[in-house]
Amino acid sequence: MKKRTHNCGALREEHVDQTACLAGWVNNYRDHGGVIFIDLRDRAGITQIVFHPDFAEAHALADKLRNEDVIQVTGKILARGTDDKGKSLTNPKLSTGAIEIQAEQLEILNKSQTPPFTPDEADRTGEEIRLRYRYIDLRRPKMQETLRIRSRVTKVMRDYFAENEFLEIETPFLCRSTPEGARDFLVPSRLQPGEFYALPQSPQLFKQILMVAGCERYLQIVRCFRDEDPRADRQAEFTQIDLEMSFVTCEDVMQMSEGSIRAVWKDILDIDVPKIRRMTYAEAMDRFGSDRPDLRFGLELVDVSDLASKTEFKVFNGAIEAGGVVKAIRIPGGAKMSRKETDALAQWVKQFGAGGLPVCKVDDGKLATGVSKFVTEIADDLIKRMEAEDGDLICFGVDAKPATVARVLGELRVKLAHDLGMIKPDQWEWVWIVDFPMIEWSPEQKRWDSLHHPFTAPNDEDIDKLDSDPGAVNSQAYDLVLNGSELGGGSIRIHSMDVQEKVFGLLGITPEAAQVKFGFLLDALKFGAPPHGGIAFGLDRLVMHLTGTTNIRDVIAFPKTQTGVDLMTQAPSAVDQAQLKEIHVRLDLPAK
Numbered sequence: 207m208k209k210r211t212h213n214c215g216a217l218r219e220e221h222v223d224q225t226a227c228l229a230g231w232v233n234n235y236r237d238h239g240g241v242i243f244i245d246l247r248d249r250a251g252i253t254q255i256v257f258h259p260d261f262a263e264a265h266a267l268a269d270k271l272r273n274e275d276v277i278q279v280t281g282k283i284l285a286r287g288t289d290d291k292g293k294s295l296t297n298p299k300l301s302t303g304a305i306e307i308q309a310e311q312l313e314i315l316n317k318s319q320t321p322p323f324t325p326d327e328a329d330r331t332g333e334e335i336r337l338r339y340r341y342i343d344l345r346r347p348k349m350q351e352t353l354r355i356r357s358r359v360t361k362v363m364r365d366y367f368a369e370n371e372f373l374e375i376e377t378p379f380l381c382r383s384t385p386e387g388a389r390d391f392l393v394p395s396r397l398q399p400g401e402f403y404a405l406p407q408s409p410q411l412f413k414q415i416l417m418v419a420g421c422e423r424y425l426q427i428v429r430c431f432r433d434e435d436p437r438a439d440r441q442a443e444f445t446q447i448d449l450e451m452s453f454v455t456c457e458d459v460m461q462m463s464e465g466s467i468r469a470v471w472k473d474i475l476d477i478d479v480p481k482i483r484r485m486t487y488a489e490a491m492d493r494f495g496s497d498r499p500d501l502r503f504g505l506e507l508v509d510v511s512d513l514a515s516k517t518e519f520k521v522f523n524g525a526i527e528a529g530g531v532v533k534a535i536r537i538p539g540g541a542k543m544s545r546k547e548t549d550a551l552a553q554w555v556k557q558f559g560a561g562g563l564p565v566c567k568v569d570d571g572k573l574a575t576g577v578s579k580f581v582t583e584i585a586d587d588l589i590k591r592m593e594a595e596d597g598d599l600i601c602f603g604v605d606a607k608p609a610t611v612a613r614v615l616g617e618l619r620v621k622l623a624h625d626l627g628m629i630k631p632d633q634w635e636w637v638w639i640v641d642f643p644m645i646e647w648s649p650e651q652k653r654w655d656s657l658h659h660p661f662t663a664p665n666d667e668d669i670d671k672l673d674s675d676p677g678a679v680n681s682q683a684y685d686l687v688l689n690g691s692e693l694g695g696g697s698i699r700i701h702s703m704d705v706q707e708k709v710f711g712l713l714g715i716t717p718e719a720a721q722v723k724f725g726f727l728l729d730a731l732k733f734g735a736p737p738h739g740g741i742a743f744g745l746d747r748l749v750m751h752l753t754g755t756t757n758i759r760d761v762i763a764f765p766k767t768q769t770g771v772d773l774m775t776q777a778p779s780a781v782d783q784a785q786l787k788e789i790h791v792r793l794d795l796p797a798k
Contacts, residue, residue: 207278207313215251219304221283226307228253229278229315231345232271233326242268244309246279247325249350254286254297254306255279264312274318274342280311333759337773340764352761356749359470360427363447366469370462372425372449377412379405379429384723389433391442399790405431408742410659411727413450414699417738418730422452427745435768439691439747439758442770447694447748450740456682456698459739460638463686463694466743471634474752479636482686486641495533495603495616497642500690501635503628505619507533507603507612513587514604519580521564521604528606535619536592537626540599541567548576551601551618558617559610564602568594577602620690637687641665644681645712653714658683660713661727662697663739664705672708682739688751696741703731 211227230248237243242257242265257268264279271277283305286295297303322339323331325346336343343349364374383390383404390404406412408430416424426448433442447466451459460482468479490499493506514522514532522532537543552563566576573585581588592600601618603611623629644664645654654676656662664672668679682698700706706728710720720728749761759765766772786793 207315208280210278213250214246214248214253215301217253217283217302217305217307219285222285222305224283225280226283227278227280228255228307230276231318232273232275232277233324234273235271237269242271244268244271244277244279246277247345247347251301251347253302254300255281255309256284256306257309257312261308261310264309267312267314268309271314272318272320273324274321274345275314276316276318278313278315279307279309281307281309284308334767334773337759337765337767340774344763349760352749352753352755353763355474355752356745356761358474359745359748359752360447362470362473363427363466364425366466367423367425367449370423370465372423373421374425374427375416375421377406377409377416377426377428381406381412384411391431391433394789394791396789407432408446409448410661411724413448413740414661414727414735414738415730417450417452417699418733418735420452422736424448424450424740437768438756439750441746441758441762442766444758444762445745447743447745448740449742450738452736452738454698454737454739456640456684456739459696459698459741460684460686463696463741463743467636467686467693470748470752477634479634482636482638484638484640487639487643487680488641490637490639491612495612495614495619496690497639497685498687498690498692499616499637499639500620500623501637502630502633502689503619503623505535505537505623505628507535507615507619508592510534510588510591510602513584513591514581516584517581519577521577521580522602525604525606530604530606531608531611533603533611533615534588534592534600535603535615536594537599537601537622538595539597539626540601540622541569541597543599545575548599554621555614555618558614559607560603560605560614563614563618564604566600568596568598568600570596573600633689635689639685639687640683641680642683642685643677644668644679644683644709645676647677654712656713657681658695658697660709660715661699661706663700664709669705672705672712676712684741686741686743691747691751692744693747693751694741694743696739698737698739701731701735701737703728706731 208227210229214228214230217226228246230246233245233247233252235244240259244255245252246255257265259265286304286306288294321342322335323342325342328336328343328346380393380403388407390407393403393405395401395403409426409428413424428446428448429443430446431443464482471477471479487497490497495507509531511526511532515526525532548565555563564577566573566578568589573581594600603615605611642657644657644662646657648655658681663682665680665682671679684697685695686693700709746758746761750758753761755761764772764774
């Protein structure tokens with residue numbers, strides 16, 4: 207095997223008459239009356255190779271080639287020129303389309319069996335087959351480009367944070383189990399019978415300890431593990447860009463984070479990210495029904511409870527009397543929707559807790575169809591409040607629980623925006639969501655829960671409310687949202703043991719339980735903890751946005767399926783009894 211001189215995406219007209227040696231995979235094979243054409247592919251691109259009978263040995267070997275064979279070719283670089291009629295033979299779809307290589311020598315490095323699919327066929331191949339043969343799927347130029355972008359993102363991030371004096375520090379994968387919201391993946395210990403490690407859901411406790419240790423600025427691009435059901439934008443194992451800073455405020459962390467995002471979007475897409483707006487959690491929930499609002503379109507939620515209460519409509523009055531709300535969204539041009547379509551929407555919203563979806567249309571300045579006959583006395587005021595015009599559709603969210611109304615209309619506005627084509631391509635709408643409630647009441651468990659985690663610091667001006675009105679306490683937390691997707695979230699942490707103990711008390715965590723769950727962090731906080739805070743970005747979600755996909759499996763080299771299975775390696779798998787005995791584990795499962 208010779209040393210190759212170029213990759214398959216490098217050659218141009220200025221290389222004509224030079225000799226080149228290329229290696230790669232046969233992308234396709236064509237025999238044009240004895241002259242054989244091969245498209246040779248590597249990760250950089252494709253180059254056309256021509257085998258003439260004049261080079262008999264190479265031509266004879268080329269006649270045996272098929273898709274995905276691995277070969278090496280040496281030959282002269284020629285300009286494609288024109289045909290007998292003067293028509294250009296260049297291929298504008300290829301970066302190498304102005305040249306071809308006249309093969310003089312051919313070495314078959316490895317013959318391929320007939321593949322279950324070729325990279326060109328991947329878009330017409332089911333995902334299960336593509337994941338089973340992931341190494342073939344990854345040969346696609348699109349997947350190669352995705353891997354390049356992912357690699358580039360991590361380099362840009364590392365360079366940016368290194369320039370800002372962050373230390374890249376690894377934290378353990380074999381940890382103790384701590385409550386972080388999802389189930390832990392557990393690893394039995396062979397040397398400590400009956401005890402288990404847990405794979406980290408995040409490096410949260412360790413990065414706080416690094417601040418206590420005086421590291422001041424920490425960075426890690428780290429794998430995290432959460433035993434929860436996968437979905438389109440979630441995997442059981444995923445990657446975070448994780449950072450923490452000492453002696454900072456929320457604004458310091460947010461500005462540092464914005465700088466890293468600007469560097470990535472400029473480097474990858476040549477797009478300048480503007481200063482990112484701020485929006486409080488309360489405003490986001492009120493206007494958009496979500497703490498990760500998609501701001502690329504309108505369809506804002508409008509509170510019409512005061513108007514609804516003036517009607518005799520029991521659906522509205524019953525919800526309001528029970529402490530609920532009535533909100534509405536206006537769908538421009540939505541009156542074109544048929545009864546069948548609006549009924550389908552009513553069924554769709556039930557998955558989010560709605561009992562149905564009252565609607566009415568605006569026609570000739572009046573309300574028509576749907577529930578219009580129940581709201582005639584407020585029709586003019588409602589049209590004015592909604593700024594509705596002829597041809598619009600008004601959809602109502604009604605429930606005794608305001609949170610249900612927010613969720614229903616928040617999900618509905620996103621669905622309708624996609625269905626009606628209201629989102630422009632290549633549109634980027636960024637927002638920081640701030641002033642999250644620190645805790646929320648859980649009616650099921652009849653206790654307070656952290657909205658983020660129990661180490662999130664309250665706003666300084668709200669600390670006194672921890673005793674008198676804990677539900678009114680806002681936290682120093684912040685989420686970065688892009689186009690309705692949370693890219694990252696973080697907070698200033700509690701560094702005062704007095705405040706931390708008070709928060710634990712609110713959450714029903716006794717001093718004894720706190721010591722068992724978080725003892726090593728609490729011990730560290732007693733020995734001179736500085737004010738500190740940080741954030742974690744989801745690397746996979748960043749790359750999803752940069753590559754324009756909505757499926758997280760498209761941006762991970764070796765992903766799991768929706769059921770958590772690696773189809774290529776067939777993990778998870780059974781292990782033999784000898785292995786189980788060695789780690790002191792006995793299975794209590796029905797026989798298969």
